[in-house]
Amino acid sequence: MGFDELRTQILAQFPSMGPQLRQAAQYALDNPSEVAVSSVRKLAEAAGVKPNTFMRLAWLLGFNGFEEFREPYRRLVTRTGESFPDRARWLQSLAKSGQHGHLYSQMASSSISNAEHLFSATRIDDLSDLARRMVSARNVFILGLGTCFSVAHGFWYVGRMAVDNFTLLPQHGALPMDDIARLSADEVLLVISFNPYRSEVAQSARLARARGAYVVSVTDSQASPASLEADQVFVTPTRTPQFFPSTQAATALLETLLAFIIAESGAGVIDRINAFHRRREETGAYERGFG
Numbered sequence: 001m002g003f004d005e006l007r008t009q010i011l012a013q014f015p016s017m018g019p020q021l022r023q024a025a026q027y028a029l030d031n032p033s034e035v036a037v038s039s040v041r042k043l044a045e046a047a048g049v050k051p052n053t054f055m056r057l058a059w060l061l062g063f064n065g066f067e068e069f070r071e072p073y074r075r076l077v078t079r080t081g082e083s084f085p086d087r088a089r090w091l092q093s094l095a096k097s098g099q100h101g102h103l104y105s106q107m108a109s110s111s112i113s114n115a116e117h118l119f120s121a122t123r124i125d126d127l128s129d130l131a132r133r134m135v136s137a138r139n140v141f142i143l144g145l146g147t148c149f150s151v152a153h154g155f156w157y158v159g160r161m162a163v164d165n166f167t168l169l170p171q172h173g174a175l176p177m178d179d180i181a182r183l184s185a186d187e188v189l190l191v192i193s194f195n196p197y198r199s200e201v202a203q204s205a206r207l208a209r210a211r212g213a214y215v216v217s218v219t220d221s222q223a224s225p226a227s228l229e230a231d232q233v234f235v236t237p238t239r240t241p242q243f244f245p246s247t248q249a250a251t252a253l254l255e256t257l258l259a260f261i262i263a264e265s266g267a268g269v270i271d272r273i274n275a276f277h278r279r280r281e282e283t284g285a286y287e288r289g290f291g
Contacts, residue, residue, distance in 0.1 A: 001034070001071040007222065009061055014223055021060065022223070024053045028073075029222035030235060032121070036073040040066055076245075106241040114237040114249040118290035122234060124254065126258040128230060131260035133214060135163065137188045140144075143176055143204055144192035151247050152192050155254040161276045162262050162269045176204045185212035192218045193226045194238055194245045218250055 001007075002051040017025060027047035028035050034043060044051040058069035066249035085205050133249050134140050140163075144152030170176045177200075183189065189208040193201040202225035209229050217230035220238045227233045236253050262269055280286055 003076040006072045012233050024049045024057050026223040032076055035070055077207040079118045110239045111248055118249040119239045127260050131264045135264045138186045139165050140167050140188045141167050142190050145198045148192040152248050159258055161273050179206050181206050183208050183211040187213045189213050190216045192225045195219045195223050202226045227275050
């Protein structure tokens with residue numbers, strides 16, 4: 001069994017799993033590198049479950065034991081070639097640099113790690129396929145609430161310079177459902193959601209899928225509520241020493257998706273971007289620098 005087939009099987013059985021199995025399954029979905037190399041005891045400690053829970057998960061999925069279960073993960077890690085640069089000395093030097101040095105080094109470490117995990121785990125073909133789908137869609141709706149709103153807004157704001165089918169949700173004075181209730185099969189809904197998950201986002205994804213729209217989830221887990229309703233899922237790490245989830249990896253993913261969208265849009269997109277900036281220059285929106 002390949003990793004993609006295993007992931008599909010886990011997600012299919014996820015809703016019917018008990019709490020402990022679900023916790024182990026979610027950890028296995030979101031941490032393939034750890035599953036590939038760690039012992040059952042270490043995995044269980046990291047996932048917050050008993051060691052035999054991972055054994056039960058393997059048996060539930062039709063494997064004879066844990067070693068057989070982890071084999072698709074090992075092949076995945078070998079294929080993606082994850083190898084992270086040795087930055088320990090630099091991070092240690094940051095930790096010694098004054099009152100906030102340790103916190104600064106933790107922020108630097110988590111930011112770099114999040115970016116590395118994102119780009120090593122995300123497939124170019126998946127982003128390319130989504131870019132083509134968005135370019136050809138009648139409308140692309142983008143939904144992010146709370147701390148995710150700024151990520152959604154940035155993606156929409158830059159994207160609308162190049163394409164004219166982007167709509168940010170919720171629109172002023174409205175609920176997300178107001179627009180999603182009218183979605184159809186030739187439209188795309190992109191939702192951005194991190195733990196703790198907003199119920200409105202999962203409800204919107206569920207309704208959009210029922211309407212036949214193509215649903216894309218940018219999130220921190222394959223098993224997040226919106227992801228279980230999505231046609232395509234992109235997991236972006238959110239690790240940080242702070243109390244709020246980091247959105248750096250999500251922003252990097254969406255910036256890359258925008259680059260792919262522009263690449264797929266043809267020569268006319270350059271004219272649209274130039275016209276957008278020309279209108280701003282003509283209306284005095286930009287302040288010219290000195291020198």
